Amino acid sequence: GNSVTQMEGPVTLSEEAFLTINCTYTATGYPSLFWYVQYPGEGLQLLLKATKADDKGSNKGFEATYRKETTSFHLEKGSVQVSDSAVYFCALNDYKLSFGAGTTVTVRA
Amino acid sequence: EAQVTQNPRYLITVTGKKLTVTCSQNMNHEYMSWYRQDPGLGLRQIYYSMNVEVTDKGDVPEGYKVSRKEKRNFPLILESPSPNQTSLYFCASSKTITETRAKNIQYFGAGTRLSVL
Numbered sequence: 285g286n287s288v289t290q291m292e293g294p295v296t297l298s299e300e301a302f303l304t305i306n307c308t309y310t311a312t313g314y315p316s317l318f319w320y321v322q323y324p325g326e327g328l329q330l331l332l333k334a335t336k337a338d339d340k341g342s343n344k345g346f347e348a349t350y351r352k353e354t355t356s357f358h359l360e361k362g363s364v365q366v367s368d369s370a371v372y373f374c375a376l377n378d379y380k381l382s383f384g385a386g387t388t389v390t391v392r393a
Numbered sequence: 394e395a396q397v398t399q400n401p402r403y404l405i406t407v408t409g410k411k412l413t414v415t416c417s418q419n420m421n422h423e424y425m426s427w428y429r430q431d432p433g434l435g436l437r438q439i440y441y442s443m444n445v446e447v448t449d450k451g452d453v454p455e456g457y458k459v460s461r462k463e464k465r466n467f468p469l470i471l472e473s474p475s476p477n478q479t480s481l482y483f484c485a486s487s488k489t490i491t492e493t494r495a496k497n498i499q500y501f502g503a504g505t506r507l508s509v510l
Contacts (some may be wrong), residue, residue, distance in 0.1 A: 288435075318498075327397075327483055327501035328436075373435060380426070381485075381499055383435040389418070 286311045290374045290384035296390050297364055305359040307348075307374035313318050315378035317341075317350050317357040322371040322386070331359075331372070364391045395420045396426050396485045399502035406474055414486030414505050423489045425467040426451070426499070427459065429480040436483065442467055470501050474509040481506050 291306040309317065316335040320328040332341030337352035346361045357374060369391045374384040397418045406412055418425065422468040426441040438451030440475075442461040456478055458470040467486075471478060482505045 320501075325503075327503040328485075329501070332481065332497050333498065377497070377499075380438060381436075383428075383437075385433055385435040386430075 286315065286376055286378055286382045288374050288376055288382050289386040290372075292385070292387065293303055294388040294390060296308065297389070299365060299391055299393055300363045303359075303361045303364045303368070303389065305372055305374070305389070307357045307359065307384060309355050309357065309374075309376050311355075311376055311378055313378045315376040317348070318329070318375045318377060318381075319348055319357070319359050320373040320375060320383075324370070326351075328373065364389075366391050366393050395500070397484055397486055397500050398506050401505060402503065403506050405508045405510065408430065408475055409473050412471050412474060412507075414471075414482060414484075414507070417465050417466045418467075418484075418486040419465065420486060420500065421464065422486035422500075423464070424445060424497070424499075425461065425484065426488045427457070427467070427469045427500040428483045430483060430504075431452065439469070439482075442447075444472070458505075470472055474507075476509050479507060479509045481505065 288311045318333045319331040321331045322328050333341040334341040334350035340349045348359045371386045371388050375385045400415045423444045427439040428436040432498045437453045440459040441449045445456050484502040485499040
């Protein structure tokens with residue numbers, strides 16, 4: 285079956301630091317890949333997505349590239365802000381959404 | 394404003410007392426789903442519905458029921474709640490399930506935090 289594995293947290297960074305959250309997947313078909321973000325006390329919001337190999341999703345300074353050869357979809361941001369503190373979920377969609385366990389990111393001023 | 398609305402946001406109950414968590418979407422979406430979020434486990438799908446009167450089990454359906462009598466509503470029913478159902482619950486919806494289903498974005502409600510004592 286389909287599954288998503290993402291790096292465990294928590295991750296604590298200083299403002300303006302570089303953020304990477306690793307995500308790898310297992311899928312039998314050709315899924316779309318997503319990153320969702322959950323801010324404290326809120327539901328999940330779509331951060332970015334990629335629907336086919338080599339696609340790059342980007343939003344709010346975050347980027348992730350769909351790498352079929354390494355079955356990966358790592359999330360990166362070059363300079364984080366305190367407002368980026370949240371839980372980040374990698375997910376794949378192949379008929380239904382399968383989520384990773386989530387990575388808690390805390391950015392300190 | 395397009396949204397998925399869940400109620401209540403917080404609920405404390407006791408073992409065995411039936412409860413319902415409501416979910417409503419105003420986007421005319423065909424597909425709706427319930428998830429539970431537990432530490433270290435991410436989100437796991439409980440039930441989903443592809444359209445009115447069409448529901449199916451997700452990964453963790455035991456102890457839950459759902460119904461889809463109208464397109465906009467998808468309530469989650471716990472007939473006899475137990476402490477292991479203490480969790481954070483999310484309802485989600487998306488436009489459709491078709492051959493382009495993999496591209497559909499799911500929209501989430503704000504969550505319902507349930508404690509069963």
